[in-house]
Amino acid sequence: MRKAYINACKIVKSIMLTFMLGVSGAYAQGPAAVYLDDTKPINERVEDALQRMTLKEKIAFIHAQSKFSSPGVARLGIPENWTTDGPHGIRPEVLWDEWSQAGWTNDSCTAFPALTCLAATWNKDMSLLYGKSLGEEARYRNKNILLGPGINIYRSPLNGRNFEYMGEDPFLSSKMVVPYIKGVQQNGVATCVKHFALNNQETNRHGVNVVVDDRALYEIYLPAFKAAVQEGDTWSIMGSYNLYKGQHCCHNQYLLNDILRKEWGFKGVVVSDWGGVHDTRQAIFNGLDLEFGSWTNGLTEGKSSAYDAYYLADPYLKLIKSGEVGTKELDEKVRRVLRLSFLTTMNRNRPTGSFATEEHALAARKIAQEGIVLLKNKGNVLPINLSKTKTIAVIGENAIKMMTVGGGSSSLKAKYEISPLEGIRNRVGNEATVIYARGYVGDTTGNYNGVATGQNLAEKRSSAELLAEAIELAKKADVVIFFGGLNKSDKQDAEGYDRESLGLPYNQDQLLTELAKVNKNLVMVNISGNAVAMPWVNQVPAIVQGWFLGSEAGNALASVLVGDVNPSGKLTFTFPVKLTDNGAHAAGEFPGKDEVHYKEGIFVGYRWADKHKIKPLFAFGHGLSYTTFQYGKVTADRKSMSASDKITFSVNVKNTGSREGEEVVQLYISDLKSSLPRPVKELKGFEKVSLKPGEQKTVTFTIDKTALSFFDDAKHEWVAEPGDFEALIGASSADVRTKASFKLN
Template identity: 80%
Template sequence: MLKKCIAVAAIFFAAAAVNAQEKPVYLDDSKPLNLRVEDALQRMTLEEKIAFIHAQSKFSAPGVPRLGIPEVWTTDGPHGIRPEVKWDEWDQAGWTNDRCTAFPALTCLAATWNKDMSSLYGKSIGEEARFRNKNILLGPGVNIYRSPLNGRNFEYMGEDPFLAGQMVVPYIKGVQSNGVAACVKHFALNNQETNRNTVNVVVDDRALYEIYLPAFKAAVQQGGAWSIMGSYNKYKGQQNCHNQYLLNDILKGEWGFEGVVVSDWGGVHDGMQPIFNGLDLEFGTWTDGLNTGNTNAYDNYYLAKPYLDKIKSGKVGTKELDDKVRRVLRLCFLTTLDRNRPYGSFATPEHALAGRKIAEEGIVLLQNNNNLLPIDLNKTKRIAVIGENAIKAMTVGGGSSSLKANYEVSPLDGIKNIVGNKAEVVYARGYVGDPNSNYNGVVFGADLTEKRPAEELLAEAVKLAKSADIVIFVGGLNKSPYQDDEGYDRKEYALPYNQDKVVSELAKANKNLVFVNISGNAVAMPWVKQVPAIVQGWYLGTETGNALARVLVGDVNPSGKLPFTFPVSLADNPAKAVGEFPGGDEVHYTEGIFVGYRYADKQNIKPLFPFGHGLSYTSFSYGKVSVDKSKVNADDKVTFSVKVKNTGKRDGAEIVQLYISDLKSSLTRPVKELKGFEKVYLKAGEEKTVSITVDKEALSYFDDKKHAWVAEPGDFEAIIGASSADVKNKVKFTLK
């Protein structure tokens, strides 16, 4: 803390000194950004430039105190602002005012299929980061959901590159409207936690460009992201935090990225590659990114004294150094040196309400046989809530996204809150999973220690289920190792802690059973035909229980849709069936472009629940899709329109999905690919026309022989669906 106070004082007095004289260009915000950058750059000493591009603590870089350029402070996201840790340690700093709003996980945000919700999310979390005076929010994540066993899938936006790309852009703009840089991660091909620091990904160029890069490209070219985080893994044998192909050739070369490439903590491994291969700002070297680390190692980072020594000895020049410094200076001028930067706000009721709204729109009703949901509180006298996840805190754990939340409403408490005295709510544990409620020094939630044997817990739950009008089992995964947790992949597709037996026994005891799956991943459901109602509940943050309960009783009509496929078994997942997961020293993406629903379509596999699936408490009818031009040129845009009507008795929202099919191609293409979507809100009986416009990009594939995107003339089909498997109608058109 003393170090930080001295640094702040130095910045203040330095700024006062330069302002007392004629104002330098770099402090004049009326001047063009590039002139300010160049002016500041030419005033910096070699030593100041070197200090500027590497950490001085676990989460900060020093800035340039002599010139009044403040420190650069980063914070983990992407679901909330990480609690403060000590200057040089992972241990908690012991602050009493760093309890944040916990927002829903990004899988939930993606499940809203609502760009307005993404904007609200980014704006709200950006306000919290700004209030804590952070320059860089380490998020959002857009790595593709390749396998349901990836322990970090809950931090990402699903299996489809178009959906992830469309949802990440408003998030970035929302964050950066607060003068805080979004740091989009993890670039790229970071699709597993097993051997994450060493595994080399082998993937063909077509899959790289069509599946794994588009969301990052959208983040850069449409979202204007001010920073990008490299990933731990390798591609073409080079670490991705200093990878010539990804960072220089593609990111900065092909896409024209002007921002800062930040290393992941522990992601820098080589003496020369970080200098030449695109890394700009080095953090966390010699740590594992979570726990271990070398104390006061900062001067010996690869971009620190070793780099300075190489320059002074003539082994390397300063061209690369100046490029790195320019990029970090640009980020500083956009954040801490922006005089119009707003002040932000922290852990406010407005942010909690925003989080609840996002959660409500992201919850997915997967199955609702016999219209068991919503719960009719006028006819229900006793509700049995069963399952550890009904009482377990989920804002702690999971790795670097673990939070010290201001509060977290459990599903059980949320149900009690909304039911009130209208019905009796009773609870039984049912099973024991992980009783811990702490991570990295943050202890949050009840002590869940349980000494009773599994048989006794199950018997208690079954007895309770028999006495209830309706049973709500809240289970799924948690944020413990080998589940939804950074650093670990899942070991199996099945539910942990013998939950399948509990669910089956409850289904025998009471036919009115609701299964609420709290997870960021798909899970196997061998009992799916025994359970009439299934809800995907995600990790919903601070307002978890209130959001979930409002959907269960019908105060909110569910409108979320799945951002990834639920396969029946792991054998139906392409990373298992065709490719490798997790591989050894190398992992081969042999499935190529056929990820998620693309693979299910190709193999004609019926998923447990398809990509884009989600039910409602009302019903919708679709009219015939029309096209504004049946024949188009490559430079034309084409608009498809369809009437959608709410044919039920409740107000609700439907997500209209547009897929494009190339009917004849010189290269093998997926049966269809998502290229547009729109969430439309309809009152009972209301009808609206939904129009979606696409351009040449939507018709193109990546030709790896030409290393170019190609829109091949010929016949195409526009497919309107309520999911990837629920096709409503089609229309043909021709690209001339």
């Protein structure tokens, strides 16, 4: 108890000190304190603060002092830096140097939908709303570095951490990450975009060396990070655990110095992933600025000065004092961290933020509603017509299981979470009877890092009894809604582990097959952040991709299922029929062992399916609506363009159905002849348009030569070759409605 009390006191003291220093700068010493004058340019303030710091203060400034904080300089009134997970909500407070909970009663946050759902909105306005809301919550809790968003590419459907990312396409990820960053950072909170780079699996994530050609690196795996730096102006980036070119990515010469800083001009802070640092000299010279960790290099129970043993702590100081290394690199690191401080904790004009508000709950619900994807709707089973429906059977553990707890570092202590069953009952009220059967038993636990759901999911009945009960309820119902899929347990959608197969766990396939036999009005809602196999796809008339939707999950799903909201989400990754329809698995290169070779190269996701003429289960960009849309013929404002020109494509889209809806109009570009192999087509534009019944609007896309370019690894430059191209416009990568030819001179 005494240890927990001391830890809690440390946290309170630290936060109070940070607040006092950030507001008053009362401890500043010396004449003409330029660094405290926020009318001066940041570069001047940085240099002034830097020259006032001692060597020991500089060393302390670039490594952790606790699980989630690094020191400031109290003598100079420079506050500490406080980080927080994560990309979907602000995690609860933990003890000073333990993962155990601090026991606060006012740190229960709004849980926002996972980033797979955000990306599935294909709506940049939703991304800005998400970032703004999350930034307000981080700011209220006095965090100045948000450890997110995650933008690693969806290479395999077995990656356990895909649910935290934005899909398989670099263009979509690039466009969706920028507003998120701007929304967060307008609150004086830095985004820490992660994980840079090539972190596409969890198996052996600390030791696997990724072997990938430069074309795939630059065309597939780097564009979203480049956009985060050059368009989003993210103030920090997190290195990844894996190795590339034999060096760990948290101190990787090629990624951090050559690409991030020299090619892209990144001015911000490179933060290590927790425990991602392995060598002091590499950390000094290869681009790392701020080291965090857990049980790293001497951080063990009972050692009071464990953080001083970090690679960028005493070992660095000893090298400087011995004359083996100079202080040039140290000063550069301190400059960058100081700059981040002046943008965040030392910014007197930072808004105060807000936390777990009704406004944030409504934002979370809106994003969830827009991201839900209607995959199939044979016979118009959806939306459920409550005037003709007396009984709704809800079946499946995922209808009741809380999903905000678990999954790794994105696990949350949410203020509340509306389950799908609760959401349906709330919405239906007395209009219909809602009955429930569990159907299957999956994960009965509900605890992660001391945050407990409080649910008792223990089950004594056998699988046969559960199946029989579900079938009997399905026979009595007018409509059956099955909530299944994955959860955030190990080896499903969770950090630290990859999935073991594409199939659904817990014998759900059999259950769905049996339910389809007894009720033709069956809806399967797949709760997951990953594609799953669907051997029953032809027997189940309606399928919805439900994601992990956060606090408002049940309300958002209910609103779509009964038709209060017309679904408008689109898939951000390909659902393959079988694993070998995916390029990484066709090549036998997932997850690899000590090395993993990206033999599929640039042909990731729909690019692989197009190249090999593989029909997916559901295509990238696919998503249905309760209304229908008609595309006119695309027109171009010119037939040819030079390298300095732009070309604009226009297409009329009409709502030909009976209700208002939103359609995501997608532009793909096809290079008809190239000196190097290229994908059949690549996404280069998208717009979400809202249309009332009978209404039509003109959607325009303007591109320049960058949309036509590929990366020539022999020349190490982007090349747009003259020749013939096609602009393909459609509703998904597999549903092209109209196209136009043009030429690059």
